[in-house]
Structure formats: C-alpha cells, structure tokens
Amino acid sequence: QSVLTQPPSASGTPGQRVTISCSGSSSNIGSNYVYWYQQLPGTAPKLLIYRNNQRPSGVPDRFSGSKSGTSASLAISGLRSEDEADYYCAAWDDSLSGQVFGGGTKLTVL
Amino acid sequence: QVQLQESGPGLVKPSETLSLTCTVSGGSISSYYWSWIRQPPGKGLEWIGYIYYSGSTNYNPSLKSRVTISVDTSKNQFSLKLSSVTAADTAVYYCARGDTAMVMNWGQGTLVTVSS
Numbered sequence: 297q298s299v300l301t302q303p304p305s306a307s308g309t310p311g312q313r314v315t316i317s318c319s320g321s322s323s324n325i326g327s328n329y330v331y332w333y334q335q336l337p338g339t340a341p342k343l344l345i346y347r348n349n350q351r352p353s354g355v356p357d358r359f360s361g362s363k364s365g366t367s368a369s370l371a372i373s374g375l376r377s378e379d380e381a382d383y384y385c386a387a388w389d390d391s392l393s394g395q396v397f398g399g400g401t402k403l404t405v406l
Numbered sequence: 407q408v409q410l411q412e413s414g415p416g417l418v419k420p421s422e423t424l425s426l427t428c429t430v431s432g433g434s435i436s437s438y439y440w441s442w443i444r445q446p447p448g449k450g451l452e453w454i455g456y457i458y459y460s461g462s463t464n465y466n467p468s469l470k471s472r473v474t475i476s477v478d479t480s481k482n483q484f485s486l487k488l489s490s491v492t493a494a495d496t497a498v499y500y501c502a503r504g505d506t507a508m509v510m511n512w513g514q515g516t517l518v519t520v521s522s
Contacts, residue, residue, distance in 0.1 A: 298450055331508050333451075340500055340512040341451065352510075384451055388507035394466050395441075395453035395507055 299324060300385050300398035307404040313373040316401045318385030320366050324396055328388040330368040332361055335382040335400075344383070345370060372403075380405045408433035410501050410513035418495075418520050424488040428501030428513060435459055435482045439505050442475060442486045444497040445515070452497075456506065457484055464506070491520045 301319040308314040318330065332345035343352050345361035348368065360371045368387075372379055385398040414426035428440070441456040455465035457475045465473045469488070477484040488495060498517050502509040 329507060333509070340515050341509070342512070343508065343510055346508055386451075386507075392467055394455075394464060397451045397453065400450045 298399040299389060299392070299396035300387065302383075302385060302398035302401045304399065305402045305404065307406055308372075308375045309406045310375055310377065312375045313371060314375055314403065315372075316370045316383050316385075316403070318368045318370070318398050320368075320387060320396075322366060323391040324366075324387040324389040325363065325368055326366040327390060330361065330363050331386045332359075332370045333384045333386065335384065337381070341384060375405055377405050379403060408503060408511050410503060410511060412499060412501050412513045412516040414516065414518070416517060416519060418491055418518060419522050420492055420520055421490055424486070424491050424495060424499075424518055424520070426486045426499055426501070426516065426518070428484050428486075430482045430484075430503070433503075435477065435479055435484065438503050438510075440475075440477065440484045441502040441504065441509060443500045443502055443509065443512075444495075445500070446494075446497040454486065454488075454499075493520050496520045 329347045333341040334344045335341040348363040349361045358374045382400045384400045389396045409431045411429045418424045436459045439456045442454040457463045472489045474487040498515040500515045501513040503511040
C-alpha cells in the first residue's frame with residue numbers, strides 16, 4: 297500500500313493529451329514539492345518533473361506538472377509511442393521524515 | 407555527467423545480510439545526498455534511505471532497524487547493508503544521487519534475490 301495514490305493504468309492514442317493523478321495528504325503533497333519519474337520498460341527511472349512543475353534539461357515541454365492542495369497531476373500532450381512507460385509521483389513526507397512514492401501508473405499508447 | 411554503478415551479490419540467503427556498493431564516477435561524492443531505492447519485481451518504488459557525504463543518514467522507518475548506509479569519500483563510494491533478509495527483500499536495488507526529496511540521477515539497478 298503506497299502512501300501516494302495513483303491510478304494503476306492510463307491510456308491514450310497518439311497525439312492525445314493524457315493526465316495522471318497523484319493523491320496524498322497534508323503531510324506530503326499538501327506541504328511539500330511533488331516529483332514525477334518516468335520508467336521505460338527494463339530501465340531505471342528518470343526524473344521528469346521536479347518541484348511540482350519544473351522540467352529538467354532535456355525533458356520535452358509536452359510533459360507538465362501541477363499541484364493543488366493534496367493532489368498533483370502529470371499531463372502529457374501530443375502523446376507519442378515512446379511515452380509508453382510507468383510513471384511515479386513522489387514527495388517528502390513530514391510524518392515519516394522520508395521520501396514516499398505512488399504505486400505507479402502504467403501508460404499505454406494505443 | 408555523473409554515473410552510478412551498483413555492485414554486490416545477486417543472491418543472498420534468508421536471514422543473512424544483503425550488502426551492496428555504489429561507485430560514483432564523473433563527479434565527487436562530497437556533496438548531494440546519496441540514496442538507495444528498491445523495486446520488487448513487477449511492483450513500485452520504495453525509498454530505503456540516504457546518506458549525506460558528511461555521514462548523516464536518514465532511513466525509511468519501516469526498514470530502519472535493519473538498514474545501514476555508509477559512505478567512503480576516499481573511494482567515491484557509498485554502501486547499503488540490509489540485515490535479516492527474507493524473500494520480501496527480493497528486488498532491484500538502485501543507488502541514486504539527489505537531495506532529500508528528489509532523485510536526479512539513478513544507477514542502472516541490480517537485482518538481488520533472497521533464496522536458499
């Protein structure tokens with residue numbers, strides 16, 4: 297049981313816009329930054345979004361993050377086949393004094 | 407560009423201690439936070455803990471009694487020890503660099519199987 301809650305799956309067709317949600321509580325998302333990671337099949341995760349909505353160098357602007365209250369979202373516009381991956385949200389949790397992750401969302405590009 | 411490489415046994419017997427080392431290249435270990443994160447087969451990510459180059463540590467409360475993370479700045483390495491392992495500790499173990507709440511760089515990961 298993950299501290300942050302994500303839908304287990306999401307899907308879209310090429311060119312579509314897809315959003316993935318991440319729900320937490322006042323001790324994590326509600327009071328700290330949210331991070332998003334992309335894990336392509338068979339590889340290590342990669343930082344996709346940091347501090348709620350910032351993109352590291354090299355991440356396309358098709359990826360965007362947002363946060364409101366105790367929830368966050370990752371949006372992917374102009375969906376491409378290479379976006380098929382698992383996506384994880386993460387945040388610092390003040391109660392646990394550590395990093396917590398969502399259970400991950402498997403994105404399928406139909 | 408910094409690179410991280412995990413090394414250690416791929417098979418550990420139940421009740422024994424899992425030991426992994428992460429070698430950092432392309433950058434100094436004397437800054438940033440250095441973490442261990444694991445992923446059981448087919449499951450999600452779990453933060454194990456981190457160490458700052460000065461030696462201060464922070465561990466996941468659920469694993470705290472069994473985990474030790476240490477750093478060797480002279481070798482640009484940091485290590486993980488997880489004691490009294492069971493099958494539930496079977497996972498891909500990643501070493502990583504970042505701050506307290508974020509991972510900026512990941513190792514490729516190493517699968518550790520707990521089995522007799």
